[in-house]
Amino acid sequence: MPEIAVRQALKQGLEEALENDPRVFMMGEDIGEYGGAYAVTDGFLKKFGPERIKDTPISEQAFVGAGIGAAAAGLRPIVEFMSISFSLVAFDQIVNMAANLRYMSGGRISVPMVIRAPTGAGVQLAATHSHSFETWLAEVPGLKVVCPSNPYDALGLMRSAIKDDNLVFVAEPALLYGARGEVPDEYYEVEIGKANVVRSGTDITLVSYGYGMRSVNTAADVLQQRGVSAEVIDLRSLSPLDLDTVLGSIRKTNRAVVVDSARRKGGVMAELAADLQQLASEWLDGPIMRVGSEDVPWPYNRGLEQAALTDADDVLNAVAEGYGL
Amino acid sequence: MASRTKPREKSSSTDAKPAKNGKSVVSGRGNTGVNAATDYIELFRQMYLIREFELACGENYSKGLIRGFLHLYIGQEATGVGAISTLRADDYIVSHYRDHGHALARGLDVNRSMAELFGRATGLSKGKGGSMHLFDAAKGFMGGHAIVAGQLPLAAGLALAQQYQKTDALTMCFFGDGSTNQGVYHETLNLAAVWKLPVLFFLENNMYGMGSSIERVRAGGIDFYPGMATYGIPAAEVDGMDVLAVKEATEYAVDRIRKGDGPQFIEAKTFRFTGHSLADGQKYRGQEEVKKWEQRDPIATFPEKLIKMGLASSAKIEAVKAEVSKQIALAVKFAEDSPEPDISELFTDVFA
Incomplete structure (x- = not known):
């Protein structure tokens, strides 16, 4: 089995979805021209074009909300936060809008969306940039929250997250992007909700x-x-x-x-x-x-x-x- | 107040509909053909439906059959009806917590709307949403949203999907003057303009955010549309008490959006005749101001205008009213007779 880093595993999961499903597109700060703050989306803009790899203004509420709207309309957006610490300003959209839409509409509207975010402390970014809000979000009914610790799970969970008809928040430990591990060539998924x-x-x-x-x-x-x-x-x-x-x-x-x-x-x-x-x-x-x-x-x-x-x-x-x- | 549109996009002579002698081309008179008569009576029917619906809601709130918060659209009917009359079935509407008027103008089932307010199983959302959260995705009605300004980016996202799917459909997003002081208002206007999204930002400026008059909480006066120049979004002001003026101004903006011109902004000056919610004693404003606006009540002025223009007889107007009153009475009965949701519903619809 080939050995790859978490970063590459995530990239592979995203790339597959972009190749196989025209409803999938990505939004986030500097994911396109810049290639992503953690280089997960490096090369995507060239490969998939600006309609599907959308650089956003620094407006977390607006682009998360826009992702929710696009998902409600039947697309499958993947939205990236540059850091989970920046998700805080968009919590209203995640908690009040995305998590509630299905219930409040009596099951008529779904939000098939993935939000990805680097999470955790350990790289000396101090108090504002070191949060782990996945623990807060895990409490919210209507959201699914996953957090991989190795390349195998990163790819398998990303595949499941993108296929899921609910909002799945993928918290990516910032310290583990370079962590390596074996990932099989054969297709597999990791079921969300299984330890x-x-x-x-x-x-x-x-x-x-x-x-x-x-x-x-x-x-x-x-x-x-x-x-x-x-x-x-x-x-x-x-x-x-x-x-x-x-x-x-x-x-x-x-x-x-x-x-x-x-x-x-x-x-x-x-x-x-x-x-x-x-x-x-x-x-x-x-x-x-x-x-x-x-x-x-x-x-x-x-x-x-x-x-x-x-x-x-x-x-x-x-x-x-x-x-x- | 003169009804007028004032497109504010700079250096866009082809975009602007210049005012003539201080009066806009949007006169509120409209055309006078035979089809117009039918259309106009339909506009009146919708406005009257909303008025009667809201009065029935107030009555049943007092009886305790409707609970929670109840925000009535009384006084603003011309705005929602005029705006929504311009839309196609494949367009989306996103609304705020004062959403009954928009829902009914979009043609949502009156019985199921009332049942939702009663919290019954037959409600649009099976009684899980209530007054502030009316939904009917099949009709492109994507909610009533109760966090002020939270619905703006949702609308941008629906419009983004319409753009992505290369249709000429659009999203109409209603919001009030109160929402303009939220940060996400700026974020969404900018995002929509940068991406040229097919979204119509429709500001219902009813002069008050709950108990705060705009003048007390906003720097720069009561007009919002001039500020759209900052974003390069064409903007117009319209008299929200004149249904035909609203319709015409909206048609113009909708047409431009369908042609791919990107977001447009309309500010309708309007007024709610009742309090913010049923819990509001209106200590923050004088009855004189309310009375002044009530003189422009579209439910009274529009039929007068139709009769004067020879487009409807008073008998026809009375017939429409009678039919609507009957419909509302039936809706209340439908809601009252509907079952409460089964407790098992508590756990459904959390996840897809």
Whole structure:
């Protein structure tokens, strides 16, 4: 199998859709002439032309809303935020317009649209440019939210997202665009709403997604050296959330640590932990441990930022504290 | 107020319809052919339908059969009816939370519209949307939208699809003066102009955003259309109390959009005779001002004009009124007799 980077996997998914479906087009800031802030759409303008690769003004509300309108009219727009941090000014369109249209119209209007956005901290962009709003959006009924951690899932989820008749928000961990992995030549999709057991184990369940997978994978390696067998689960989809896969794992391991590279407070892991304590209490040998980044604005200084960001040590500490392993 | 259009695109003599002796070519008189008589009576019928519908809504709100917020279109009928009369079936309409008038002018089912306000299963959206969120996608009516100015980029997107699909269909987007102070107003005007989208921005300037008169909350006076020069969007002002003036000004703008000229902007000066919503005691404005506008009530002035022009008899007008009143009574009965939605409906339509 060829090994490619997440960036190329995303690009492949977008390119296929643009080639195969004339209803698919893209909009975003500097996705055309410039080639995209993270070079995912590099070369698209030349290949597909300005009608399908639309550079927008710096007007997130207007171009997200325009995407929603175009989707409501039967097209399949793919809209890019240069950063998920910039999605905040367009939340009214995402939350009030896109997520509600179908329900409020009694099912008469759908919004088959993909919004893509680089997400997360870790590259010293400070407080305004380091957000992880996928955790907020996962709470909104009517939206689907996915977050790949590797090239295989990036391509498979992008294919599913573009085919979906709902708005699917694809949060792309900014630190992982260069992460490489094997992707088969044969066509496949990754189902939205299905978590993936990326590593089988018997002693403890580690759950994360996106950039957080780096920390749990490293922690699992360290635990293995200590003779502790960790089962590692990549949620891949934040909404819908695949509780069953996590519950199945806990039945086997009786221990769980849930890990987010976004801030600890609120968010998907708080939701997951709350459900798990209700549904899995009879199997658990200890408390569900939560790990997340510090509840402070993201600092610029590298040392400060790294101190705030979740890492493998945080995961190992939680494993030790909760279960003495 | 004189009805007039004032296209403001600079250096566009071919675009502009210059005013003659201070009066615009849009006189509001229209033509006087036989077809015109039928068309004009239909315009009156629609305006009267809206008026009666709104009065019935107010009555049933007082009875507690309609809940939530209720914003009535009373006084603004000539604006919506005149504008929408120019559209084709393949055009889209996007509206704001004062949307009943636009929905009825577009021909949405009167019974199902009323049932939606009653929150019943037979409503346009099965009772899930209510007064501020009327939809009928099959008729190109893409909502009632209740976040002020939130509907503007949606309209731009519908127009973008029409442009992408290379049709000459267009999107008509209604919004009020209050929405012009939202940032997305500027964003959308600019985007539509840059991309030459087939969208008609239709400002219903009723002088008040809820309880705030424009003069209190907007720098630069009560006229918005001159500002469109900034975007290079041709703009006109029209008397929103004169249905024929609105129709004619809109026809002109619609024609230009279909020819590929990009977005157009119409500002209709109009007035709501009732409060912002049924909860409004109108402490912020004097009855004198309301009375002044009520003298120009299109429901009274338009039939007078038709009779004077020999296009309708008073018997014909009365017959139309009687027919509409009956239709509204039946709509209320339909809504009242309709079942509440089944609780299972709670979970449908969240996802496709």
